[in-house]
Every structure is written in C-alpha cells, then in structure tokens.
Amino acid sequence: MLEKVSTTTTADxxxxxxxxxxxxxVRQLQAAADKLGIDEGVYQILSRPKRELTVNFPVxxxxxxxxxxxxxRVQHNLAGGPGKGGIRxxxxxxxxxxxxxAMWMTWKCAVAGIPYGGAKGGVTCQPKVMSNRxxxxxTRRYATEISIMIGPDQDIPAPDxxxxxxxxxxxxxxxxxxxxxxxxxxxxxxxxxxGGTLGRVEATGRGVxxxxxxxxxxxxxxxxxxxxxVQGYGNVGYYAARLLAEQGCTLVGVADSTSGLYxxxxxxxxxxxxxxxxxxxxxxxxGVDRVSPQELLELPCDILVPAAIEGQVTAANADKIKAxxxxxxxxxxxxxxxxxxxxxxxxLVVPDILANAGGVVVSYFEWVQNIQHYFWxxxxxxxxxxxxxxxxxxxVTELAREEGASMRDAAxxxxxxxxxxxxxxxxxxx
Ligand code: NAD
Numbered sequence: 001m002l003e004k005v006s007t008t009t010t011a012d013x014x015x016x017x018x019x020x021x022x023x024x025x026v027r028q029l030q031a032a033a034d035k036l037g038i039d040e041g042v043y044q045i046l047s048r049p050k051r052e053l054t055v056n057f058p059v060x061x062x063x064x065x066x067x068x069x070x071x072x073r074v075q076h077n078l079a080g081g082p083g084k085g086g087i088r089x090x091x092x093x094x095x096x097x098x099x100x101x102a103m104w105m106t107w108k109c110a111v112a113g114i115p116y117g118g119a120k121g122g123v124t125c126q127p128k129v130m131s132n133r134x135x136x137x138x139t140r141r142y143a144t145e146i147s148i149m150i151g152p153d154q155d156i157p158a159p160d161x162x163x164x165x166x167x168x169x170x171x172x173x174x175x176x177x178x179x180x181x182x183x184x185x186x187x188x189x190x191x192x193x194x195g196g197t198l199g200r201v202e203a204t205g206r207g208v209x210x211x212x213x214x215x216x217x218x219x220x221x222x223x224x225x226x227x228x229x230v231q232g233y234g235n236v237g238y239y240a241a242r243l244l245a246e247q248g249c250t251l252v253g254v255a256d257s258t259s260g261l262y263x264x265x266x267x268x269x270x271x272x273x274x275x276x277x278x279x280x281x282x283x284x285x286x287g288v289d290r291v292s293p294q295e296l297l298e299l300p301c302d303i304l305v306p307a308a309i310e311g312q313v314t315a316a317n318a319d320k321i322k323a324x325x326x327x328x329x330x331x332x333x334x335x336x337x338x339x340x341x342x343x344x345x346x347x348l349v350v351p352d353i354l355a356n357a358g359g360v361v362v363s364y365f366e367w368v369q370n371i372q373h374y375f376w377x378x379x380x381x382x383x384x385x386x387x388x389x390x391x392x393x394x395x396v397t398e399l400a401r402e403e404g405a406s407m408r409d410a411a412x413x414x415x416x417x418x419x420x421x422x423x424x425x426x427x428x429x430x
Contacts, residue, residue: 026047029043045077056070058141076099083102083156084119088101089127116364121146158360164189211327215303218397221324228244229305231260231293233307308330310333318342328352328355329352349407
C-alpha cells in the first residue's frame, strides 16, 4: 500500500537554453556540418535526437515512503548500428544533458569505427544518500520503464557517473527476468561472473593514458616525469591517474567534487583511491596542499585530465590553464569558447570523443564476446583496444594537419562524415 508520493526536488531544466550543454553539442555539430558542406536536411536530422523517452516512476525507499523519480533514455542516431551509451545517476541529470551525451556517443562510436549509434540514459536522483537496496529498486524499475527501447540489437547501456558493474548486473537481471532467458548482451560493463569482459573497468582510463601518450609524443613531451593533474577521481580519473603514473608521470594534483589536493613532488594514485573509498571524499586528507576542484584545473602541470563532468573549462578559466596537453576523460568538459582560447594558446586538446573512447571500445568487445559466447584474455582485450585508440588518434591527427584544424574539429569532421555516409547509403525511409 502506498503511504505517500513525493517527487524529487531537482528542477526540470529540459528547456534548450542558450548555455545548455545540448546547445554546446549542436554548435560543435554545426561547425563540422558547415565545413563538410552537408545537406540542410541531413543537418536537421542530426541536430536532434531520433528518439527520446522520459519516464516518471515510483520507488519504495527503505523508510516505506514512495518517491517518484524521473529518468531518460535518448537515442541520437542509429545509422551505424544499435544505440550505445551509459546510464548516469546524478541530481543534475536533465533531458538536455542526456541529449547532448547521446549525440557525443554517436560521434565517439564513429571516430572509433565501431558499429553503434549514439544513446545515453540517466536518472535524476541523489545516489550518494541512497542505500544499496534503494539503488537496486530504482535500477530495476528504471530498466523496466525503458525496456521498450533496450536490447542487444536495439540499444545497449553501460555505466557512467555513479553507476557501476553492480548497477549493470541488476539491469541485466531485470531484462532477463522479463524475457525469460539470460540476456548478457543487453548491457556492458557487467561483472565478470555474468559475462563481463576482462579489462572493462579500467578501459576508459587506459584509453585516456594511451591518448595522453600519443599526444605527448606529438609535442615531444617525455611521459617520464611529466606532471599530471586529474579532476574527478572516479572510474575514469583514478585509472587514468594510476596508468599514467605507471608510465612514469608524476601525479601532482587530483580533485573530486568537494576538494582537491596538490603536491609538487607527487601523490600516490592507489593511496588516494583507498582514502577516498574509506572516507568518501578528499575533504579530510592532510599533509599536502589543498585546492578547490576549479583551482585544480589551473595548476602548473604538463597534462590535465578533466575526468568529472561537463562545462569545467570555460571562457572564465581557459586563459589560466597551464597544461600543455588536455586529455578529456570526461564528456563535454570544455565549452566552445574555451576551446578557441586554448587553441590560440597552443594547448593541445585531445577531445572527449577520441580521448575517452577506450570505454566504449571495450564495451564493444564485451558485446561481441556475449554474442559469440566466447571470451578473450586480458592481453587480447588491451591490445585490440590499444590498436583502435592508436589508429583513431592517428586518423584525427592527420585530418587536423590536412585541414589546419584543432583535434576536436578534426575528430568531429571525421565522425560526422562517417555518420553522414552511413545515412546516405541507407537512404531516407520510405
Ligand atoms: P564516477 O562516478 O566514477 O566518478 C566521477 C568523479 O567526478 C567522482 O570522483 C566525483 O567526485 C567527481 N566530480 C563530480 N563533480 C565534480 C566537480 N564538479 N569537480 C570535480 N570532481 C567532480 O564517473 P566516471 O564513470 O569516472 O565518469 C566521469 C566522466 O567520464 C563523465 O563525464 C563520464 O561521462 C565520462 N566517461 C565515463 C566512461 C566510463 O566508462 N565510466 C566512459 C567515457 C566517458
């Protein structure tokens, strides 16, 4: 029996404002479309999502109270294959944000040359104050609500901010219960015991490390001794920090959503992870200098890895950035205004749709393994991912050189060109 229905408090910000993150994504598309001279009709198709679903659904909290949550699943473009994209749990999730993230997934899959379209999902919620049982009930109900759009041949979710292998296990189990058979290929980023792949947990961070290594070699920067600062210390940030440290880099700064740390002589990536796991944040960490998550971006360093959320490098701080290379672990961390400033300053920005593609590439391998019921060893996963990252990096670099463009513009030209070609050969139905 329902005792009380209350709604989540975060305001719905789905209106497309000038400053919205979706607007940023559309402006990036527009620039590429202008340069490629694509047909206006094709631009109109690409500038809005193919399909979007908003669901409002109840979840019984541990207290017995029922709360109503809002969730989304957006498929931006499916010309290249089934939808692919993560699921985010965060208080700031809006339809606007999910739309932008879905569009970026279309470009990311195209840059990597993997047979997917772009999709994304999210639930507006406060996962940090919810119990595991509450998160499980939320996940199972959200999975049920969006199940009409999901499937191994339709749309395949994966983890994103505040979701992980356990979330994917609940999601996969829910869809499997509905269908009466185990459907491992419905999500990626699953635990190994139910058809996950070796190498997926660290894949995005590993890809960021490879992108940083390629970028460093391009500007003649030795990785050994290069100073690295990482904003966001979750799945992407931690593995990027740790793997870059293994390459000889010095981790001089890290930040989570509450606070940041700086040490000229270097921080220990694993010790920081352990501290954050135990204490929830870096807030009480002592013995090194403290910086805010924003100040972290402006630290003296060689390589900056934004690995938190969108809109962190803006016109307000781009000029103060001292790094020589920015490798975008996060999706959409740089605004178009900031991009222009960074380009003028000669800072090499490896764009998100290239830099953090390691995750979706290994997700693709997981899906392939699920479909074939045949599993690869870790070396195979890492080698194949590395070869796709290195090839994509070289293709983007070559196009940037030919066009005299930034890596972001080149990556967008490559991606949009590939998607437009897939749309052209498929034609307009009917
Ligand atoms: P996560 O939930 O594991 O970690 C997010 C981290 O960012 C946490 O440490 C959090 O404290 C921090 N954070 C949040 N807001 C912040 C702020 N304002 N300033 C500083 N730190 C902040 O999430 P994740 O999976 O590591 O994802 C991080 C980013 O990488 C997101 O943009 C996500 O879309 C992108 N991404 C993730 C994957 C993946 O495989 N997980 C793949 C590609 C891209």
